[in-house]
Amino acid sequence: DAGVTQSPTHLIKTRGQQVTLRCSPKSGHDTVSWYQQALGQGPQFIFQYYEEEERQRGNFPDRFSGHQFPNYSSELNVNALLLGDSALYLCASSAQALSYEQYFGPGTRLTVT
Amino acid sequence: TQLLEQSPQFLSIQEGENLTVYCNSSSVFSSLQWYRQEPGEGPVLLVTVVTGGEVKKLKRLTFQFGDARKDSSLHITAAQPGDTGLYLCAGERAAGNKLTFGGGTRVLVKP
Numbered sequence: 001d002a003g004v005t006q007s008p009t010h011l012i013k014t015r016g017q018q019v020t021l022r023c024s025p026k027s028g029h030d031t032v033s034w035y036q037q038a039l040g041q042g043p044q045f046i047f048q049y050y051e052e053e054e055r056q057r058g059n060f061p062d063r064f065s066g067h068q069f070p071n072y073s074s075e076l077n078v079n080a081l082l083l084g085d086s087a088l089y090l091c092a093s094s095a096q097a098l099s100y101e102q103y104f105g106p107g108t109r110l111t112v113t
Numbered sequence: 114t115q116l117l118e119q120s121p122q123f124l125s126i127q128e129g130e131n132l133t134v135y136c137n138s139s140s141v142f143s144s145l146q147w148y149r150q151e152p153g154e155g156p157v158l159l160v161t162v163v164t165g166g167e168v169k170k171l172k173r174l175t176f177q178f179g180d181a182r183k184d185s186s187l188h189i190t191a192a193q194p195g196d197t198g199l200y201l202c203a204g205e206r207a208a209g210n211k212l213t214f215g216g217g218t219r220v221l222v223k224p
Contacts, residue, residue, distance in 0.1 A: 004155070033211065042119075042201055042214035043156070056211050090155050092212070101146065102212060104155035 002027060004093050004105035012111045013081050021076045021108045025093030031055075032074040033102060034066060035090040043090055049074050050096055078110075086112045116140055117204055119215035126192055127223050134187045134218045136202035143207050145178055145185045150199040150217075159187075192222045 005024045013019050025032050031050045035043035045058035049068035068074045072093075078085055088109050092102040120135045136145070144163040148156035160169050162178035162185060169176045173196075175188040189196055199219050203212040 006155075035212075035214075042117075042203075042216045043212075045211040045213070048211060058211065088153075101158060101161050103158060104148070106155045107153075109153070 004091055004103055006089075006091050006105040006108050008108060009106065010109045010111075012113060014113055015081055015083060017081050018077065018079045019081060019110060021078075021089050021091075021110070022073065023076070023091030023093075023105060024073045025091075026103050029093035029095045029103070030072050031094045031096045032068060032072065033092045033094070034074070034076045035092065035104075036060070037088040037090055037107070039087070046076070081112045083112050086110060116213050117202055117215035119200075119202060119218050121218060122216065123219045123221075125221045125223065128193055129191055130222075132189050132192055132220065134200050134202075134220070135184070136186065136215050137184045138204060139183065140204070141182050142204035142213075143182070143210075144205045145182075146203045146205070146212065147176055147185070147187055148201045148203065150201060156201055189220075192220075194222050194224050196220060197222050 004026050007022045033048040034046040037043040046060050047057040048055045052068045063079045065077045088107045090107045091105045094102045117138045126132055146161045147159045150156040160176045165180045165182045167178045173190045177186050199217045201217045202215045205212055
């Protein structure tokens with residue numbers, strides 16, 4: 001049973017560019033949440049997708065957007081990259097009808113230069 | 114400002130010693146989860162506590178959820194070098210809701 005997968009593992013971009021990160025949830029899970037983790041800090045909630053719609057959003061600007069596909073996989077898009085967007089981006093999946101537990105992928109390390 | 118405050122931020126101990134990590138909040142959570150994270154990897158779920166006063170044991174790790182569901186602790190007995198990592202607590206207001214994380218406690222267990 002594959003766990004949560006994310007791609008790519010590492011990414012280097014220049015300020016002003018756009019980036020797309022991808023996530024495939026754990027088998028049987030239908031909800032995907034995205035988190036940003038800056039170096040030395042705990043993860044911060046960006047948004048959550050369920051039934052292909054954004055259900056909740058954290059305190060992140062509109063430059064951060066996402067999408068969920070019919071197969072429950074998800075993308076995170078960030079436009080007009082800033083140096084401060086450099087972080088580990090984590091995807092977590094869960095089953096809406098079941099428990100509180102969320103399972104995380106290995107993350108995508110984004111570096112903005 | 115973190116809604117969940119973890120203490121201490123860093124802990125360095127010798128193999129065989131015990132340690133306790135605290136996670137405190139002024140808010141009530143419907144559940145609290147503990148994760149361990151290795152460098153460059155995603156957090157790995159250790160345990161979920163949902164009932165006030167609940168105590169869960171996972172081998173040498175003991176997790177407790179406060180009676181008021183505002184705080185939690187993680188106690189490791191006879192720590193081993195393999196316990197080294199970043200320990201994160203995360204609270205959830207309702208099932209399927211967003212996780213609010215603490216700042217993490219970095220634990221180093223020296224052989």
